[in-house]
Amino acid sequence: MSSASATTGGPPPAVRVEGVSKRYGDRLAVDGVRLEIRPGEFFGLLGPNGAGKSTLIEIMEGLRRADSGTVALFGRPPWPRDTSLLPRIGVQTQSSAFFVRQTAHEHLRTVAALYGAPRGAVDRTLEAVGLTGQRKVRVEALSGGQRQRLAIASALVHGPELIFLDEPTAALDPQARRDLWEVLRGLKAEGRTIVYTTHHLDEAEALCDRIAILVDGRIAVTDSPHNLVTASRAPSRVLLPLGLLDAERAAAVEGVERVDVQGGSLVLETHTVGQVLSAVDRISGLDGVQTRTASLEDVYLDLTSRLSGTAAAAPAPAETTEP
Amino acid sequence: MSAYAALTGAGYRAQVRDKTTLFFTFAFPLLFLVVFGLIFKGQAVEESGLSYLSYTAAGVLSWGVANAAVFGIAFTLMQWRSDDILRLIRMSPAPLSAVIGSRYVIALVVGAVQSLLFVGVAMLPVFGLEPASGWPLLVPVLALGVTTFLLLGVIIGSFANTPESVAAVANFLMLPMAFLSGSFFPLDSMPGWLQKVSLVMPLRYLNDAVSHALAGRGDASDVWTGCAGLLVFAVVFGAVAVKTFRWTRSS
Ligand SMILES: Nc1ncnc2c1ncn2[C@@H]1O[C@H](COP(=O)(O)OP(=O)(O)OP(=O)(O)O)[C@@H](O)[C@H]1O
Ligand SMILES: [Mg+2]
Numbered sequence: 102m103s104s105a106s107a108t109t110g111g112p113p114p115a116v117r118v119e120g121v122s123k124r125y126g127d128r129l130a131v132d133g134v135r136l137e138i139r140p141g142e143f144f145g146l147l148g149p150n151g152a153g154k155s156t157l158i159e160i161m162e163g164l165r166r167a168d169s170g171t172v173a174l175f176g177r178p179p180w181p182r183d184t185s186l187l188p189r190i191g192v193q194t195q196s197s198a199f200f201v202r203q204t205a206h207e208h209l210r211t212v213a214a215l216y217g218a219p220r221g222a223v224d225r226t227l228e229a230v231g232l233t234g235q236r237k238v239r240v241e242a243l244s245g246g247q248r249q250r251l252a253i254a255s256a257l258v259h260g261p262e263l264i265f266l267d268e269p270t271a272a273l274d275p276q277a278r279r280d281l282w283e284v285l286r287g288l289k290a291e292g293r294t295i296v297y298t299t300h301h302l303d304e305a306e307a308l309c310d311r312i313a314i315l316v317d318g319r320i321a322v323t324d325s326p327h328n329l330v331t332a333s334r335a336p337s338r339v340l341l342p343l344g345l346l347d348a349e350r351a352a353a354v355e356g357v358e359r360v361d362v363q364g365g366s367l368v369l370e371t372h373t374v375g376q377v378l379s380a381v382d383r384i385s386g387l388d389g390v391q392t393r394t395a396s397l398e399d400v401y402l403d404l405t406s407r408l409s410g411t412a413a414a415a416p417a418p419a420e421t422t423e424p
Numbered sequence: 425m426s427a428y429a430a431l432t433g434a435g436y437r438a439q440v441r442d443k444t445t446l447f448f449t450f451a452f453p454l455l456f457l458v459v460f461g462l463i464f465k466g467q468a469v470e471e472s473g474l475s476y477l478s479y480t481a482a483g484v485l486s487w488g489v490a491n492a493a494v495f496g497i498a499f500t501l502m503q504w505r506s507d508d509i510l511r512l513i514r515m516s517p518a519p520l521s522a523v524i525g526s527r528y529v530i531a532l533v534v535g536a537v538q539s540l541l542f543v544g545v546a547m548l549p550v551f552g553l554e555p556a557s558g559w560p561l562l563v564p565v566l567a568l569g570v571t572t573f574l575l576l577g578v579i580i581g582s583f584a585n586t587p588e589s590v591a592a593v594a595n596f597l598m599l600p601m602a603f604l605s606g607s608f609f610p611l612d613s614m615p616g617w618l619q620k621v622s623l624v625m626p627l628r629y630l631n632d633a634v635s636h637a638l639a640g641r642g643d644a645s646d647v648w649t650g651c652a653g654l655l656v657f658a659v660v661f662g663a664v665a666v667k668t669f670r671w672t673r674s675s
Binding site: 162163164165182184185187188190192194196197198199200201202203207208210211212213214215216217220255259 | 427430431438508513519
């Protein structure tokens with residue numbers, strides 16, 4: 102983890118969360134979370150269903166109140182409602198909200214007006230999320246993915262510096278997902294800060310400067326995807342076409358830790374890819390052989406399976422400050 | 425465009441595009457007029473000598489306007505909260521006054537259209553209503569009535585989380601109030617203590633004021649007492665509404 106609270110001088114962090122906990126009944130949804138997100142950073146919040154991502158994001162946005170701990174956006178608390186802070190923030194929630202019986206354009210125009218954003222921003226934002234063709238379609242008649250794009254547009258239309266997106270790509274088709282990546286990269290290039298959640302690990306790897314993995318309301322790890330993958334002990338895989346080598350001989354190759362048949366390939370798990378490849382080359386040649394290095398997904402699955410259910414046993418970091 | 429203007433525009437479009445609600449908002453009071461008009465055709469209310477119809481027209485009009493104001497805002501706020509629209513507004517710098525203000529204008533327009541339609545129909549030869557000389561007073565009286573009942577609706581809309589509970593709570597308040605305030609039957613025919621009970625109900629004041637302005641019952645002091653009563657309730661409801669307003673379902 103980074104040495105967060107020791108910042109001296111300079112602009113305040115875009116988001117600072119300290120010792121934040123939130124309880125629903127007897128369920129601790131967020132448990133002593135501490136986070137700091139720098140201006141301009143693209144920050145990913147990952148974790149299994151029910152880990153507390155949405156709850157944590159809503160606490161950061163000021164939509165929910167933490168039971169304990171403090172949140173500051175650009176050095177200012179988001180709760181209670183602070184109308185001078187709000188124009189700097191854009192929010193897309195997991196359930197999209199639209200003004201009823203309006204067209205896509207009318208809805209976005211209304212949202213823009215709530216922020217006092219210029220009218221030109223409406224068409225530009227619709228264009229950016231690829232909804233220009235649907236501008237005259239009623240929000241009720243949009244497809245799931247189109248609704249999601251409109252929700253994202255509603256978060257972006259006033260040009261916020263800090264953008265919170267809760268699973269923005271969940272309902273998007275692969276092309277729309279890539280298109281949104283470009284939109285988000287563009288926003289990052291303009292220096293905006295983005296905090297977002299996703300269940301697509303490839304996406305987090307492709308976009309995020311840093312990610313935090315939340316398990317049972319606690320942050321298990323915060324780092325760059327690159328460092329996480331490098332530091333992980335997750336094995337790489339060598340995929341041999343079936344029939345190239347039988348399983349016993351493959352298992353006997355030095356450096357091979359596990360042998361498995363998956364999806365029409367013989368899969369060898371190893372931490373020493375080079376050594377295994379040259380051994381296979383000597384025995385059978387490398388025709389049709391593929392290698393897969395550990396990905397963020399492997400790291401994530403490894404971490405979440407080790408930690409989920411066990412968090413309750415560990416002592417909770419008690420960092421309670423003023424409400 | 426200001427937040428207020430944008431919300432008013434969106435609210436107006438939502439209103440006119442919902443043909444069913446639109447129809448019933450305006451048809452409901454007319455239905456009562458027709459029913460009561462047919463039942464009591466030609467009868468006069470004892471003592472006052474007024475035709476029963478002119479009595480009923482004033483009562484049904486004030487009830488209809490009050491009802492639409494309460495239901496309109498209560499449903500909208502409940503719906504906006506459960507659709508997370510309030511949350512979207514909460515995350516923008518738009519003030520709460522823009523939200524309520526935009527609904528207020530819409531409620532005033534609905535009330536005006538309702539009244540014109542209602543009085544127009546009541547003046548048809550079948551019903552034969554002849555507006556009293558004080559009828560222009562209807563404008564400020566009904567506007568004040570809309571204000572008071574809209575604020576009551578804001579409170580209901582902040583507590584209720586489902587359409588069913590809005591309907592249940594609003595009906596629970598508005599229907600007994602209509603009978604006890606003399607909207608449908610003359611108060612004179614009720615026991616004295618019941619007439620006193622009606623004094624703590626805002627609809628009684630709207631009724632009295634509208635009755636004088638439209639049907640010429642009582643005297644001008646009824647209008648001023650009515651307005652004063654409505655104003656007191658508006659201040660009380662307004663204070664409670666501000667205290668109980670919720671942007672989101674839970675925090
Ligand atoms: N309003 C609420 N009342 C009670 N419990 C809640 C409420 N909101 C969330 N929870 C609980 O808190 C926990 C965390 O929920 P949260 O929505 O933050 O998860 P998440 O990480 O966003 O999950 P997902 O990936 O499915 O979106 C869950 O166990 C959920 O049941
Ligand atoms: Mg969530």
